[in-house]
Amino acid sequence: MARSVYVTGIDRGDGRQVVELGVMELLTRQVDRVGVFRPLVHDGPDRMFDLLRARYRLSQDPATVHGMDYHEASALQAERGVDELVSTLVERFHRVAREHEVVLVLGTDFAATQLPEELALNARLANEFGATVIAVVGGKGQSAASVRAETRNAYAAYDSLGCDVIAMVANRVAAIDRAEIAERLSGRLPAPCYVLPDEPALSAPTVSQIAHHLGAEVVLGDGSGLARDALDFVFGGAMLPNFLNALTPGCLVVTPGDRADLVVGALAAHSAGTPPIAGVLLTLDERPSTEVLTLAARLAPGTPVLSVSGNSFPTAAELFTLEGKLNAATPRKAETALGLFERHVDTAALLKRFSVASSGRVTPMMFEHALLEQARADRRRVVLPEGAEERVLRAADVLVRRGVCDLTLLGNVDAVRRKAADLGVDLGGSRIVDPATSELRQRFAERYAQLRAHRGVSVELAYDVVADVNYFGTLMVQEGLADGMVSGSVHSTAATIRPAFEIIKTKPGGASQGEARGGASIVSSVFFMCLADKVLVYGDCAVNPDPDAAQLADIAVQSASTAARFGVEPRIAMLSYSTGTSGSGADVDKVREATERVRASHPELRIEGPIQYDAAVEPSVAATKLPGSEVAGRATVLIFPDLNTGNNTYKAVQRSAGAVAVGPVLQGLRKPVNDLSRGALVSDIVNTVAITAIQSQGGADS
Structure with missing residues (x-):
């Protein structure tokens, strides 16, 4: 029988979707097949399930997600009683439970449901499902004392009805009260209590949601602009100087369409980043001339300009009743929600209370979740030299919202800010540094000249060299101003890693030759190959064209260390076209010698070689070719x-296999620098930054 976690509340408006999303994130780290069940549903689309299905690539048949709609439930309960209603819902729940390892149950929403004793119904369903309960209390607009009392009362209510309450969450509390509420609730109940502050970006509607709600025409703008959150509304009526002083970051400007001066002024301010706005909403069914709109499009490409027929007052009334919603079309809100959940909930402790056994499979999603969690556990500083590149900025947005690491972006400060504003990207507290004008440039030039004095590099020449973003970023890492660097989305591999070879250099000692443990004679790389049910480590697929036996041994040792660092138990296969003693020749002999070097220098490592790929990964082939081998058929590190x-x-x-390839991950350097493919996706950049942060968690140089 599948385990299940039931997320419920006591009233509407508790922002429970943040907790539901956070719990799903935790569950998908542990198991592959997570199901979703909502006992009762309103008419219309289920935005939360659509988000979960899109984000976590759920294969569940949507027809099985919902027990029944509220009208059917109300009629059934009135005609045949609550026992019949519960029995029907339990039967439908078990259809989902039979097909999944764990089920996330989304409790009723207390919104005009016409069901008496709704809290008691949720409690009974949780008990009948055999589910543990997480109860959420909404704190929006309430005093600290009221939130504490409601949390205690909610726990008592569910506990008295026989529920296994594993956590309480007070959500949407005033930020100023969060610490006090958390302290006063700590240890006062048998279950842990987590307190989440109200996050304006979650309740802020996106410009797209505003356009849909008002039936507005999109005059200018693209998808990125429409995805921006409208954090505030500024109504234009004043003269331009006073109007500009009223603008706030992320605001939606609402102005009559005949005020071309305010439209141009707002977009010019956005272009300068002082401040970036969400967009402009024109009222009265008026709009500026074609010439003004053309200028507007050039001033702030992608920034949305909407038009409605009504005047400003009724439009304002509509806007102030509109709240943003988590759904599949708002991925940035999902990142914000997860970041909020992970900052204020002890996720490791909560995961243990789920009593969900970890799956024997390791899916790509599970591996990626683990990367972010491991990076977040010991927050590091990563420098991104390509600060104005769109994919890098979008990745930075995710990393900031999830609290994965602290970032420094390199590039012209105004250009980076302008690009971020155009994309609607939140860089949070990230630093932006221009190598050309930075006060660090002279210091770095002197340091680089010192490091390259044997090559005749003068300070004057070095001053020009260190203005290059990759050299500047590498020197930040070398000088301890950053813990790692990721580049390569628009630079070649050579441009990314050459500065590391010159400045950071390899770890002292060659591990394959029995020298200092952790040392390296060369820099090499691995890819984490995330297959459907496991993660394999491939090395070296990116750096060394034709390593000799000693170098190949070094790559094997480095790769085993990297695998272990990221939770992959190393069993090394030294690949060749021959298995065991069946072949000979220079190529096979090189692999055989490398294998023996590793066995001599690192007898604790499990290694087999030479071995063919099929014998390395397929148990049935291994049983024939290398019976009794600890590695054959079970290899995880393939060299x-x-x-x-x-x-x-x-x-x-x-x-061919649809594997997710994470990498290349460089190994052997004193400090981590990693290269991106120039075709890297935003998710690839996020994963590589997380890996770089984890690599730097080892501490001092070896």
Whole structure:
């Protein structure tokens, strides 16, 4: 029988979707097959399930998610009693439970449901489902004392009805009261109590939601602009100087359409980043001339300009009743919600209380979740040299919202801010540094000249070199101003890693030769290949064209260390076209010698070689070719004899098997620098930054 977690409340408006999303995030870290069940549903789309299905790639049949709608439930309860209603819902729940390892149950929403004793119904359903309960209390507009009392009362209510309450969450409390409420509730109830502050960005509607609600025409703007949150409303009526002083970050400007001066002024302010606005809403069914709109489009490309027929007063009344919603079309809100949940909930402790056994499978999503969690656990500083690149800025937005690490972006400060504003990206407290004008430039020039004095590099020459963003970022890492660097989305691999070779250099000692543990004679790389049910480590597929036996041994040791660092138990297969003693020749002999070097220098490592790929990963083949081997058929770290073989194999597996390839991850450097593919997706950049942060958590140089 599947385990289930029932998220419920006591009244409407508690912002429970943040908790539901956070719980789903935790569950999908543990198991592959998570189901969703909502006992009762209103007419219309289920925005929360649509979000969960899109974000977590759920394969569940949507027809099985809902027990019944409220009208059917109300009629059934009136005609045949609550026992019949509960029995029907339990039967429908078990259809989901039979197909999944764990089920997240989304309790009723207390919104005009026409069901008496709704709290008691949720409690009974939780008990009948065999579910543990997380109860959420809404604190919006309430005093600290009231929130504490309601939380205690809610726990008592569910506990008295026999529920296994594993956590209480007070949500949407005033930020100023959060710490006091958390302290006063701590240890006062048998279950832990978590307190989440109200987050304006979650209740702020997006410009797209505003357009849909008002039936507005989109005069200018693109998808990125329409996805911006409208954090405030500024109504234009004053003269331009006073109007500009009233603008606030993320505001939606509402002005009559004949005020071209305010439209142009607002968009010019946005273009300068002082401040970035969400967009402009024109009223009275008026709009500026074609010439003004053309200027507006050039001033702030992508920034939305909407038009409605009504005047400003009724439009304002509509706007002030509109709240943003989490749904599949607002992925940035989901990142904000998860960041909020993870900052204020002890996720490790809560996960233990779920009593959900970890799956034996490791899916790509589970691996990616683990990366973010591990990076967040010991927050580090990562520098991103390509600060004005769109994909990098979108990745930075995710990293900031999730609290994964602290970021420094390099580039022209105004250009980076302008690009971020155009994309609606929140950089939070991230630093933006221009290498050309930074006060660090002279210091870095002197340091680089010192490091490269043997090559005849003068301070004057170094002053020009360190203005390059990759050299500047690498020197930030070398000088301890950042813990790691990620670049390469628009730079070549050579441009990204050459500064690291010159400045950071390899760890002292060659691990394959029995020298200082953790040392490296060369820099190499691995890809984490996330298959449907496991993660394999491939090395080296990106850096060394034709390593000799000593270098190949070094790559194997480095790769085993990297695998272990990221939760993959290392069992090393030294790949060749021959298995065991069946073949000979220079290529096989190189692999055989490398294997023996590793066995001699690191006898604790499990390693097999030479071995063919099928014998390394397929138990039935291994039983024939290498019976009794600890590695054959179970290998997790696969070392290719040369770059040609490795690069082609990883790409073939990626494309043919639908694997997610995370990397290349560089290894062997004193401090972490990682290269991106120039085709990297936003998710690839997020994962690589998380990996870089984790690599830096080892502390001092080896």
